[in-house]
Amino acid sequence: MNIKPEQLKQFISDVLHSVGLTKENASIVGDSLVSANLRGVDSHGATRLPIYVKRLKSGAVTPNPEVQIAQESDATLLIDGNDGMGQIVGKRAIEIGVEKAKKHGAVYIGVKNSTHFGTGAFFIQQAIKHDVVAYAMSNAPSTMAPWGGLKPYFGTNPYAFGVPAGKNNPIIFDMATSVVARGKIISAEQRGEDIPEGWAIDSKGRPTTNAKEALEGSVLPFAGPKGYAISLMIDLMSGVLTGAGFGPHINNIYGDFDKPQNVGHFFQLVDVNTFMPAEQFKGRVDQMIDEIKSAPKGEGVEEIFLPGEIERNTEQARLESGISLGEEVYKTLKTVGEENGIDIENYQ
């Protein structure tokens, strides 16, 4: 099932509007999901719509949150997300943060009372237009054991950063701190496919290639103890420091329908002009990019990529070709549309 990006965005927005979001808020979430699909990160794309709708309908998520500053200093912001969708809360947090960074040079932004925020890259793209260096991280419900442990404690806590460039495309990096994003295991399960060994352990701590068993067990941190430490760091900033939930004290997006998730995020913005004129900085970023792109390649390597470059190439291709939704995903979208009086067949 192939669909044009603009049509997919309109469908998602219409469904979310039908369950109570303002058109503006619905459009923010539509943007985030379709942007993920375009960049090839299908695990964080339209496939998430049904669970988002379910949580909105259950009352666990505030459709149109009042995002407020709970506490602030010159260089820090604590934002209360009012249990809104993470995309809406995060986008507003970045707006407030960019203003502060332009006034005081830089800012650290903690967010509490939020929910799954989609991809970190979405906020990086928003922020770096303002000539800031940007970081986005979030905690998430427990799915990953601490290193040496058996039982999930941390989420797959994503970590993203980006910098603007000059003549080149910006550098945008976005990763899960698990070996792979849990969303990829969810996608595999939906497609009925196995997963590679090394991604996860089952509930008894045994290595597994069965996606369903993996989802009942624990995903593994990337790079062993180093990834465990980075995931822990993200939870310290996003959860412990902000007053949001942390570790197992974050409610499950696929359960706990009677209560808010209380996910926490942490953003960082630095106005590059406080270090050197933005044009000079972007010129130096360009120099680094050019040097890496023209560096000698290893055997069998056709091209050296910058972080985010493969995703950008995919985006260019899918803007042309459209977004191909798997049959399973299409079916769930059709269903969630119908349940809310919207027919996806009208969006072709």
Place this chain on the structure above:
Amino acid sequence: MNIKPEQLKQFISDVLHSVGLTKENASIVGDSLVSANLRGVDSHGATRLPIYVKRLKSGAVTPNPEVQIAQESDATLLIDGNDGMGQIVGKRAIEIGVEKAKKHGAVYIGVKNSTHFGTGAFFIQQAIKHDVVAYAMSNAPSTMAPWGGLKPYFGTNPYAFGVPAGKNNPIIFDMATSVVARGKIISAEQRGEDIPEGWAIDSKGRPTTNAKEALEGSVLPFAGPKGYAISLMIDLMSGVLTGAGFGPHINNIYGDFDKPQNVGHFFQLVDVNTFMPAEQFKGRVDQMIDEIKSAPKGEGVEEIFLPGEIERNTEQARLESGISLGEEVYKTLKTVGEENGIDIENYQ
């Protein structure tokens, strides 16, 4: 050769004082190196003294730098290290930064015109006493190829962070963004030992277990493309943003004796009180530590460790037992002492 930590520190300080550092500056570097030895990070301990002395004597490093603020905003600092030793420059940068963080809530600190700063953990330990969350990173001379590349571009750019805790010990994480710190390969070469496969490639891009060939080739980033991206991020902050050298534009510590290294560092400090009272924050950190320490363990795992806990255990043990220097390291220390009229035999 076993030596008491205090005696080793005195020896290092005396040697550095003999080549022009004030007693205070010499003592800072002594602290950093012995602290690394105590924590089991021997690659960043006393073994570095000979090269430090050589660079000081060549005039490439300023013995007593005038560390100055080159540029600042409320939330950012650009520090000019005057080509001083990284430990001295970094310690001063943290002092200035803590003051700013206490005034404005938080700070981002870029440092240019600096040199090898030892371990990041040294600065984390200094900073977190002031109830801040701290990050320390640095770029370094090219030893690591970009992912897919053949020729060194990035350094093994270290990344460290830490948070204060309450009744528990603080969490302090410090890693190289290579599979292992290059210092470990240097140590292996000094001991005439092989290295495990997967740590490095030779100058032709072939996997190697020969430490000497590895040092002539390229070390590999941890976690493949993810480690490559994190190393790149560190260089963007430490080098590109600060105006220091970056990528291959940083001079070699083991060569280039006629010019400063122009290493850059990047520190981040957040006063936890701007988010919640420090005692409350530390209580939440304690809760996370307690929950992880008591979590169910995987098969064959005796204990789950927090980042920095193994290093702290080693420190406790070595404070008792003393620091064991390998024969090769002892010999180089004896030589560098003698060349400067100081006999290590007097420090027992």
